[in-house]
Amino acid sequence: MEVELKEMLEDLEALKRTLSDPSHHDSIAKLQQHVERISDLAKSVPSRRSKVQDMSAEVVDSNPYSRLMALQRMGIVENYERIREFSVAIVGIGGVGSVAAEMLTRCGIGRLLLYDYDKVELANMNRLFFRPEQSGMTKTDAAVQTLSDINPDVVLESYTLNITTVKGFETFMESLRNQNFRPRNGDGGVDLVLSCVDNYEARMVVNQACNELNQIWMESGVSEDAVSGHIQLLVPGETACFACVPPLIVASGVDERTLKRDGVCAASLPTTMGVVAGLLVQNTLKFLLKFGQVSPYLGYNALKDYFPTMEMKPNLQCSNAACLERQKEYILTKPARDAAAAKAKMEMEASSATEIPIHADNEWNISVDDSYDIEKTDLTSSSDALPEGLTRELPSADEFQILPVPEETSTSIDDLEELRRQLEALNAD
Amino acid sequence: MEGWDPNTKSTLTKIPLLTTKAGPRDGAAWTQRLKDEYKALITYTQMNKSNDNDWFRISAANPEGTRWTGKCWYVHNLLKYEFDLQFDIPVTYPSTAPELELPELDGKTHKMYRGGKICLTVHFKPLWAKNCPRFGIAHALCLGLAPWLAAEVPILVDSGMIKHKDDAASSAGS
Ligand SMILES: [Zn+2]
Numbered sequence: 001m002e003v004e005l006k007e008m009l010e011d012l013e014a015l016k017r018t019l020s021d022p023s024h025h026d027s028i029a030k031l032q033q034h035v036e037r038i039s040d041l042a043k044s045v046p047s048r049r050s051k052v053q054d055m056s057a058e059v060v061d062s063n064p065y066s067r068l069m070a071l072q073r074m075g076i077v078e079n080y081e082r083i084r085e086f087s088v089a090i091v092g093i094g095g096v097g098s099v100a101a102e103m104l105t106r107c108g109i110g111r112l113l114l115y116d117y118d119k120v121e122l123a124n125m126n127r128l129f130f131r132p133e134q135s136g137m138t139k140t141d142a143a144v145q146t147l148s149d150i151n152p153d154v155v156l157e158s159y160t161l162n163i164t165t166v167k168g169f170e171t172f173m174e175s176l177r178n179q180n181f182r183p184r185n186g187d188g189g190v191d192l193v194l195s196c197v198d199n200y201e202a203r204m205v206v207n208q209a210c211n212e213l214n215q216i217w218m219e220s221g222v223s224e225d226a227v228s229g230h231i232q233l234l235v236p237g238e239t240a241c242f243a244c245v246p247p248l249i250v251a252s253g254v255d256e257r258t259l260k261r262d263g264v265c266a267a268s269l270p271t272t273m274g275v276v277a278g279l280l281v282q283n284t285l286k287f288l289l290k291f292g293q294v295s296p297y298l299g300y301n302a303l304k305d306y307f308p309t310m311e312m313k314p315n316l317q318c319s320n321a322a323c324l325e326r327q328k329e330y331i332l333t334k335p336a337r338d339a340a341a342a343k344a345k346m347e348m349e350a351s352s353a354t355e356i357p358i359h360a361d362n363e364w365n366i367s368v369d370d371s372y373d374i375e376k377t378d379l380t381s382s383s384d385a386l387p388e389g390l391t392r393e394l395p396s397a398d399e400f401q402i403l404p405v406p407e408e409t410s411t412s413i414d415d416l417e418e419l420r421r422q423l424e425a426l427n428a429d
Numbered sequence: 430m431e432g433w434d435p436n437t438k439s440t441l442t443k444i445p446l447l448t449t450k451a452g453p454r455d456g457a458a459w460t461q462r463l464k465d466e467y468k469a470l471i472t473y474t475q476m477n478k479s480n481d482n483d484w485f486r487i488s489a490a491n492p493e494g495t496r497w498t499g500k501c502w503y504v505h506n507l508l509k510y511e512f513d514l515q516f517d518i519p520v521t522y523p524s525t526a527p528e529l530e531l532p533e534l535d536g537k538t539h540k541m542y543r544g545g546k547i548c549l550t551v552h553f554k555p556l557w558a559k560n561c562p563r564f565g566i567a568h569a570l571c572l573g574l575a576p577w578l579a580a581e582v583p584i585l586v587d588s589g590m591i592k593h594k595d596d597a598a599s600s601a602g603s
Contacts, residue, residue, distance in 0.1 A: 118543055118544075121543075162517075163520075164517065164519040164520060164521070164525075164528075165495070165517045165519070165520070166453050166454065166493070166495050166517075166518075166520055169454075169520040199542075200525060200554065201519055201521065201525040201526070201528060204519075204521040204524055204525050205519065205520055205521050205525075207521075208520060208521050243524065246558065319450075319524065319561075320524075394554060394555050394558040394559075395555050395558055395559045396558075396559075414464060416460060416463060416464055416467070419464055419467035419468065419471065420467060420488075420489070422467070422471050423467055423470055423471050423474070423488065424488060426471060426474045426475065426478070427474070427486045427487075427488060427499075
């Protein structure tokens, strides 16, 4: 189109020159102005940007990564471009997940895996990201549509499935193991899983998958009253898993007895969800690009603007078998990990010593004291160890003793087919 | 059991408790759990029938027993309102309860999540968590679906969201 318009301008110019009668010049000039305006309009018509081979730090209007690469120049991030090597799986493309996906896409993440079984509805329009004209599309397809327009460099995979069903879970596990994007040493095919689902059941499923795959993941949640939320880092074997202790929620400070739940399941606010998505992706970037401190748990109370933090140790009596296996592995590898950490610390102190002369008393002080670590809260021993403003969403399971299975002496039927027939007989009348 | 009506409470205590902690990915242990599930469902159905309070039909829709389908109904102003009932057994069962779905009512009430999953009271999940793995499908129906129908069907009928189907009353009756 641009070429055509340019030719038209040239033709008009030629016509102007050949016309001897100057009375026509005005109308030709008018025509030329129109064509010029049309060419300007044509330039602003949306066009898909092409893929970028390398992330450049060059500050020009056409470089989508210049401001991000500036993080490297400023010394905040050591190597920003590594972001293109990372794969992140986002489970649940709702109010939090879709915004997290957009943030990571704009940051130039290498690959995103998106999971959801739901469709976009007009009732979702109080949230960010999805557009009214996408109503009826699956959330995963609509997300891919928007995200690939924003940044065609990101490899997007969409999985329209329910991870809580047996079949959905198998596909979910398989997709997390797939190493096609980038071969790696470990078992997993992704660097991080982000849980952005809106219910306890689905969180427990993400927990199950990540414990089995030894996959680091982050949990996020917004309360059903829309005025509090949290993010949590879960490292299988090292931190509490989602089943280790009943889930922690941020108390909204609203008296439960005055909270009216009649007639509604849940409220939602784009602000709270946007804040939580921002906290989640910030923690993700810090984790992937190794800068700053990665929060183990960060709560958000919107009514009081209060942000509690804490750390949680795994529960030695966790009901999740895969969690117990990861805990065992973690303890077995502890000596090697401690030695490596001590060595790294020595090296770091040695190198800093050459730069800044330290006090003579400290010259040989190479203690591997971990006192800078936040004291981990042992939630299994005392239930009242929670920081102010945090509460448990659910009680722990009661002490459950497995009763000795009675010998096959009773008259009770123990054949599955027979039991099925009995129920069907009852169902028939 | 704070927050439950005495009727639900007394019914619940009569449903046999389950002993096997196993989910659909646990092979032989799941088969054992399924037997427990059937026993509890058989007792509960018999109990409902003898108390003249028969209110659901449920059967496994696949050989693995991971998907269940059936019907449930509620009588309001002497008229019977019947609905399709379905749910999947989640991979993390019994740590998490099955999410009961009434697909015909999807979009007709706020007390429902997307896809027709009923919205349980704040009391359900804590009680389920506390009693894992002793509660099964029968307990979920008794604690989750029965109170939901009792609370929501009258509202749905009175607001005109659902209409009575005369011919539905006799076909699948008790
Ligand atoms: Zn655990």
